[in-house]
Amino acid sequence: MSIKDKVPVTILTGFLGSGKTTLLNRILSEEHGKRIAVIENEYGEVGIDQGLVINADEEVFEMSNGCICCTVRGDLIRVLGNLMKRRDKFDYVLVETTGLADPGPVAQTFFMDEEISSEFTLDGIVTLVDAAHIDQQLGRSDESSEQVAFADVLVLNKTDLVSDDALDTLESRLRDMNRMTRIIRAENAKVPIETVLNLSAFDLDQILKRRPTFLEPEYPFEWTGVYDLDPGKYELMLEEGPDPEMSLVALVNQGESEEELKDGAESSVRLYAENANTLEPGNTVPYGEHVNLKLENKGNKSFILNIEKPTKIGLFTQHTAEEFNLKVIKSDENKEIPFNTERFWQAEHEHDDEVGSIAIERFGDVDPEKLNTWMGRLLSEKGVDIFRTKGFISYSGNPRRIVFQGVHMLFTAQPDKEWGNEPRRNQLVFIGRNLNEKEMQEGFDKCLI
């Protein structure tokens, strides 16, 4: 049976009160032409208004060998085993887990049990988080961070109860924990159906077709403002902010389209990699250079921007303009010039949470044998703490790139498209608990040829 004939299954996780049942009812009530069977582990107060709903208690079955990747969900095997005899009644399955469920065994059930994997395919894991409470939940429970770590899609729900600032901070915290996930903000679980169903998140071909890279790029800056400036002298004015200094790159002739902004961002990334010149208040900001603004003094601090002919200046700042109340003032008129365009970037952060993502990106080829040895050892030693793995690899001598993914110690790799003229490179993402980034990068580097 080919993958097309298999029934897709979406797993819906999230803490009690995160809005799973609301989302479930939303999915069921929408016109999508699918007949959905629901397996419900959590019997909430809100009922589900649909025919094919099966209640089952979560039963996590560990095996005698103690291997965590063999742990499966007995209730799902039982219920799905029966459902597969009623294929004419439904063409999609949604599994709603309890708030405390560990997503690992749920996902593993679709790989470990032959009977289930021959009829069903895991489409994706959707995790709902309650924007108002997730910060505390992440601190208190492992389940909560594991649900975030396993998610293909994170629905940041109840955004109406939280300020935009707090949402930005939360989003970047969640992003740090799981760099493969797609984050969707929602009020009252209102999300487009296609963002949670039919993701083919475990079908590597599909994912790579839609998203050529698993990684959302991270930038060393959070904000860009583009200012349309006539010739003259300008002051870049900043107040106190969270840090006593801030890095900045100013570019001339900065366009405002998304493409031009990204080009500017790329140039800035390169400039940010160079050492910064420190500027004291009153100094002139050079263009196309990495500078570090000293902001220790109280009150407004000004730096000078000199414009010789009309141009658009792009400011790529380490923190958002808001954090330092950054303004551009035309000196002779003492008039504030507003930005034409602004753009926020996904910024690099310190990784505070135990659960986090590690990304390894390297150009070149790897030695398949060395990689197998390294990966085998890594997964056998750290498999318990590595929740999910995705990536692609360039094997020396192989014209096609190798794509792979894993859940804990379960691991599959398959050849994908040919490299052609594309530069050979490797990209690995690991999501897990207490992973040692340096050690893993060094381990991988030893596999490079």
Add this chain to the structure above:
Amino acid sequence: MPDIEPFSPRGMFHEGWTAEVSDYAIACGWALKGKQFIVGDVAGGIFAFEGDTGKIIWKKENTHSGGLLAMAIHPEGEIFATSGQDGNVQICSCHEGKVIKTLDLGKGWVEHLKWSNDGLFLAIATSKKVYVFNEIGEEKWISEDHPSTVSAITWANKNELATACYGRVTFFDIVNNKTNQKLEWQGSLVSMELSPDGDIVACGSQDNSVHFWRRSTGMDAEMTGYPGKPSHLSFDDSGKLLATSGSERITVWSFVGNGPEGTMPGELCHHTEPISSLAFSNKGMLVASGSRDGSVVASFLKNDGNGDPVGAAFAGDLVGAISWRPDDCALAAVNAKGVVNVWKFKVRTNLFSKGFK
């Protein structure tokens, strides 16, 4: 649909009759001493056919809302029980299908039904509980909650019931309401069979192994290396051989001598897809197997568990269940498309063990 080409009955299988039920057939069995054949489909349709001709005698649909999960025919063959997702058990007459008694056991799925050999008791498993009723539907015993959903039940002797769930097999004396024995082992037990004398307990486990216990000695053993979970187990009537399968291959353990520990099992490789039903004949060392590929094969086994096929037939689609007629002169197979096939099985004599072509 199966990938193999349809074929006519071969070897000891001969054309019999075919019929259809309304949905995926999941359970079947012979009643009235082989004069009647009853089939249950997943949607809750129950159909009774004349054993010789396949002529429909009676049928009823939607017996269990949500669908049928199990059916068990009383050893005397006059009544049968069905259960389903509606949490009910119905005890019915085989003659006209009429419901004699409905037992409402709550909300959980009722997944397993077993009559005791003497027919005095009906054991019923639903979620974590097991009930025992008598023939006329009076409650005789209820278990405490098991640690997980009960995955198999079987009678060890007339008053003793064995239950399997995650991590253990328990033997209950249901007349004196006491626990006779607990066999513990960390693993998800998905199937259970007892040898006819009740001494050997065999369980298929989710981790692709079969676990044995000998109740008399307390010895246990684990047979590993199955490619899939051994959901299908069957003992022959003498208790010498245990056929097991979790893939397209059948592994037969022989308890003759000191086996099966330390011995090589017999292997039967007749199917292209995993086994979906497995049953020894009522008497003798014939094992019939039905596969997801639609093929049905009968094999004649030797004491060491090895053997040769003596007949094969094509059921058209995934074999949902198979059943030997009480005299072993016919074998029935029902499939995922709701097709019923009954083949005559030529009476065998001792000569057949010398080889059949």
